Amino acid sequence: MRRTLRARIGVSLLVGATLGLGATPAGAEPVPTASASAVPAPAAYALDATLERQLGAESAGTYLDAKTGGLVVTVTTDRAAERARAAGATVRRVTRSAAELDAAMDALEAGAKITGTSWGVDPRTNQVAVEADESVSARDMARVRAVANRLDGAVRIARVPGVFHREVAGGGAIYGGGSRCSAAFNVTKNSVRYFVTAGHCTNISANWSASSGGAVIGVREGTSFPTNDYGIVRYTDGSAPAGNVDLYNGSFQDIASAADAVVGQALKKSGSTTKVTSGTVTAVNVTVNYGDGPVYNMVRTTACSAGGDSGGAHFAGSVALGIHSGSSGCTGTSGSAIHQPVKEALAAYGVTVY
Numbered sequence: 016m017r018r019t020l021r022a023r024i025g026v027s028l029l030v031g032a033t034l035g036l037g038a039t040p041a042g043a044e045p046v047p048t049a050s051a052s053a054v055p056a057p058a059a060y061a062l063d064a065t066l067e068r069q070l071g072a073e074s075a076g077t078y079l080d081a082k083t084g085g086l087v088v089t090v091t092t093d094r095a096a097e098r099a100r101a102a103g104a105t106v107r108r109v110t111r112s113a114a115e116l117d118a119a120m121d122a123l124e125a126g127a128k129i130t131g132t133s134w135g136v137d138p139r140t141n142q143v144a145v146e147a148d149e150s151v152s153a154r155d156m157a158r159v160r161a162v163a164n165r166l167d168g169a170v171r172i173a174r175v176p177g178v179f180h181r182e183v184a185g186g187g188a189i190y191g192g193g194s195r196c197s198a199a200f201n202v203t204k205n206s207v208r209y210f211v212t213a214g215h216c217t218n219i220s221a222n223w224s225a226s227s228g229g230a231v232i233g234v235r236e237g238t239s240f241p242t243n244d245y246g247i248v249r250y251t252d253g254s255a256p257a258g259n260v261d262l263y264n265g266s267f268q269d270i271a272s273a274a275d276a277v278v279g280q281a282l283k284k285s286g287s288t289t290k291v292t293s294g295t296v297t298a299v300n301v302t303v304n305y306g307d308g309p310v311y312n313m314v315r316t317t318a319c320s321a322g323g324d325s326g327g328a329h330f331a332g333s334v335a336l337g338i339h340s341g342s343s344g345c346t347g348t349s350g351s352a353i354h355q356p357v358k359e360a361l362a363a364y365g366v367t368v369y
Contacts, residue, residue: 055079055084055086055274055277055280055331057272057334059079059085059086059277060274060275060277060334062086062102062103062104063077063086063275063277064274064275065102066088066098066099066102066104069098069102070088070090070095070098070099072112072113072114073090073091073092073094073095073112073113074088074089074090074091074095074099074113075089075090075091075109075111075112075113075115075116075136075138075141076089076113076116076136076138076278076299077089077104077138077277077278078138078139078277078278078279079277079278079279079280080105080279081279083105085104085105086104086105086277087104087105087106087107087138088104088105088106088107089107089108089109089138089141090106090107090108090109091108091109091110091111091112091113096108109138109141110141111141111142111169115169116136116141116142116143116169119143119166119169119170120134120136120143120300120302122162122165122166123143123145123159123162123163123170123302124302126158126161126162127145127155127158127159127162128304128309129147129151129155129158129159129304130150130151130304130305130306131147131148131149131150131151131155131178131179131304132145132146132147132148132151132155132159132304133145133146133179133301133302133303133304133313133315133353134146134170134301134302135298135299135300135301135302135313135314135315136298136299136300136301137171137278137297137298138278138299139278139279140171142168142169142170142171143166143169143170143171144171144173144297144298144315145159145163145170145171145172145173146172146173146174146175146315146343146351147159147172147173147174147175148174148175148176148177148178148179148343149174149175149176149177149178149343150178150179151174156174159172160172175343175351176343176344176346177342177343177344177345177346177351178343178344179303179305179341179342179343179351179353188225188226188287189212189216189223189224189225189232189233189248190223190224190225190226190227190228190229191216191219191220191221191222191223191224192219192220193219194216194219194220195227195287195323196212196213196216196219196223196325196326197212197216197286197287197323197324197325197326197327197339198210198211198212198248198326199211199212199213199326199327199328199329199335199337199338199339199357200258200260200270200273200328200335200338200357200368201256201257201258201259201270201368201369202247202258202361202364202366202367202368202369203258203366203367203369204364204365204366204367207249208249208250208254208255208256209233209236209247209248209249209250209364209366210233210247210248210250210256211245211246211247211248211338211357211360211361211364211366212245212246212247212248212326212338213240213244213245213246213325213326213338213339213340213355214238214239214240214241214243214244214245214246214355215240215241215244215307215325215340216246216325216326217235217237217238217240217246217247217248218238218240218246220235221234221235222234222235223235223248230252231251231252232250232251232252232254233248233249233250233251233252234248234249234251235247235248236248236249236364237363237364239363240308240310241305241307241308241309241310242308242309242310242311243310243311243312243355243359243360243363244310244313244338244340244355245338245355245357245359245360245363247360247364247366257269258270258271258368258369260285260328260330261285262285262291263285263290263291264291268283268285268330268332268333269333270328270330270333270334270335270368270369271333271334271368272333272334272335272368273334273335273336273357273358273361273367273368274334274335274336274358275299275336275356275358276296276299276314276316276329276331276336276337276354276356277296278296278297278298278299279295279296280295280296280331281293281294281295281331282294282295282296282316282318282329282330282331282336283318283329283330283331284316284318284319284320284324284327284328284329284339284352284354285327285328285330286320286323286324286325286326286327286328286339287323287324287327288320288321288322288323288324289319289320289321289324289345292318292319292320292345292348292350292352293318294316294317294318294319294350294352295316295317296314296315296316297315297316297317298314298315299314299315300312300313301313301314301315301353303340303341303353305341310340310355312356312359313340313353313354313355313356314329314336314337314353314354314355314356315351315352315353316329316350316351316352316353316354317349317350317351317352318350318352319345319348319349319350319352320339320341320342320344320345320350320352321342321344321345324339324342324352325339325340325341326338326339327339329352329354329357335357335368336354336356336357337354337355337356337357338354338355338357338360339352339353339354339355340353340354340355341353
C-alpha cells in the first residue's frame with residue numbers, strides 16, 4: 016500500500032527488472048536546476064527531520080535552494096511559516112497541500128498504475144512528477160494524461176528514454192542463486208556484522224559469496240520486495256569488514272551516519288557496472304511500477320546507472336542515503352537512478368551504519 020507524503024520527509028556490492036512521460040501541463044513551473052555543490056551539512060539533515068515532525072501536514076515538502084544550498088520549506092499556513100523561519104529555514108508559500116499531493120498520487124495509483132511508470136513529489140514545483148519509459152504504449156500514455164488532466168495542474172508528466180528495470184550485478188560483487196548483486200552498506204547490531212542490499216537481490220538466494228562459485232560469506236536474514244526494496248545478509252565467515260564505500264579509484268569513502276535525501280541535493284552512486292556516478296535528487300515519496308510489482312516511498316535521482324548496479328550505495332560524503340533499486344538507463348551523464356531510503360531499512364532490521 017502506498018505510504019502518504021508525510022511518511023517520508025530522510026562494502027559496495029549490487030543486483031538487476033524494467034521501468035521508466037511527455038508534455039508539461041500549461042502553467043507548470045520550470046524545474047530549478049540543482050547546484051552541483053548542494054550537499055547538505057549535518058545541520059541541514061537535522062533541520063529537515065525536525066521541521067517534518069513539527070509542521071506535519073502544514074508543509075508540502077522541503078528542498079535545497081539551487082543557488083544558496085540552504086533548506087527551503089514549503090508551507091501552506093502562516094503558523095507553519097513562522098515556525099519554519101524561527102527554526103532557521105527559508106520559507107516558500109505554496110498552493111497545494113501535502114493532502115492534495117497525496118490525493119493526486121492516490122488518483123494515479125487508482126487509474127494509471129502501469130508498468131514502466133513512476134511518480135513522486137517534487138516540492139520545488141509543488142507537483143507530483145510522473146515519468147514513463149519507452150515501454151509505455153500510446154494508449155497507456157493517454158490513460159496517464161487523462162488522470163493528470165483531472166488534477167488541475169498538480170501532475171507534471173515526462174517521458175524518459177530506456178526501460179525502467181531492477182539492475183542485476185554489482186560493485187564489490189556478491190553472488191547468490193546464479194546472480195551477481197552488490198551490497199550497499201555494512202551495518203551492525205550488538206557487535207554482529209551485516210550488509211544491506213536490494214530486496215530483489217535477497218529474494219534470489221539465502222546464501223551469498225564474494226566470488227562466483229566461492230565460499231559462502233553470509234546468509235540472508237531478511238528480505239522485502241516488492242513494496243519495499245531492501246534486504247539484509249549476516250556475515251558468517253568471521254570477517255569484520257570496514258564501514259566504507261568503494262570509490263573505484265583506489266580509495267574508499269567512510270560512512271558515519273544515515274539520513275533521508277533532500278530534493279536538490281547532490282549525491283554519488285557506487286556500483287560495479289558504472290562505478291561511481293554523480294547526480295542530484297529530483298523527487299521523493301516515489302512510486303515505481305516494476306514489471307514484478309510496485310515499490311513505494313523511493314527517491315528519484317539523475318545519477319547514471321546500468322545493469323549490475325542494483326543494491327549499490329547512494330551517499331553524500333560520509334552520509335548513507337539509499338540502496339540502489341533500478342533505473343531506465345543513462346543518456347550521456349543524465350540518468351534516472353532510483354533508491355530505497357536506507358533509514359527505512361536500518362529501522363526495519365534494528366541495525367546502524369558504522
